[in-house]
Amino acid sequence: MLDCKQNTELLSQSLERPITLRERMAMRMHLMMCRGCRNFEKQLAFIHKAARELPRKL
Amino acid sequence: MSAAINLDVLNEHRSYLVRYAILQLRDPHLAEDAVQETLVAAIESKSKFSAQSSLRTWLVGILKHKILDVLRKRSREPQLNVPDGEDESELVDALFKENGHWADPPQTWANPEQSMENTHFWEIFEQCNQHMPINTARVFMMREFMDMTTEEICQELAISTTNCWVLLHRARLSLRECLDLKWFGIAR
Known part of the structure; x- marks a missing residue:
């Protein structure tokens, strides 16, 4: 089982590299049970989007 | 169209470019230098600018290279x-x-x-x-x-x-x- 720390690492890496099926399953299992990580996942996507928007906001 | 690029036009973009460079370099002096080089390069190669893209996008493209040059020099330190x-x-x-x-x-x-x-x-x-x-x-x-x-x-x-x-x-x-x-x- 992944813990939250490992899960956030994987969530972050999924923005950088293809994630294996095994990893994807493990993340899904964890996310189903963990509200903190579900929030983190959404916030990660938002930060990614916001950082890309920044050049237009300068 | 290349005639439209002169220092006055470029200077309108200067403060944006400086803020862009500061975000990446975190050093106002280095950022100023990178922007200065960008503007010089823009003047020198203004014939390469095609009016199809926006001037700012084109300038940022040049600036990115200048920023990388600075980072490259510094990574040797x-x-x-x-x-x-x-x-x-x-x-x-x-x-x-x-x-x-x-x-x-x-x-x-x-x-x-x-x-x-x-x-x-x-x-x-x-x-x-x-x-x-x-x-x-x-x-x-x-x-x-x-x-x-x-x-x-x-x-x-x-x-x-x-x-x-x-x-x-x-x-x-x-x-x-x-x-x-x-x-x-x-x-x-």
Whole structure:
């Protein structure tokens, strides 16, 4: 089982590299049970989007 | 159309370019230099500018190369090769308990999309970016702001892919924490 720390690492890496099926399953299992990580996942996507928007906001 | 590019026109974009460069370089002097070189290069190669793209986009394209030149020169200096300060691994340690669970699980953010319309939000975002340790911020900005791939960043900074992922992850954790403290958490 992944813990939250490992899960956030994987969530972050999924923005950088293809994630294996095994990893994807493990993340899904964890996310189903963990509200903190579900929030983190959404916030990660938002930060990614916001950082890309920044050049237009300068 | 190339006749339309002169110093006056270019100077209208100068302050934007300087802010762009400061975000990446975090040093006003280096940023000024990079922008100066960009403007000179723009004048020299103005015939290459096609009116199909916006002038600002074209200038930013040149600026990115100048920023990378500066980073390249600096990466030969020892500073970048030193492992990042301890404070970031401390941050990660503080966010998680010993068993790997959140010390303080992230709570919902209210209306993040709406925040993107708010000027003050972007000030906080820039502050949070400045708040990160310099090497972490640099890798993050190369990735997200300058839209480079992980491979390009690794090559540019001569660091391993794994190291690059670690720095990117720390950057995201740090930004999330800072935005939560300074923006989203305040309304809670």
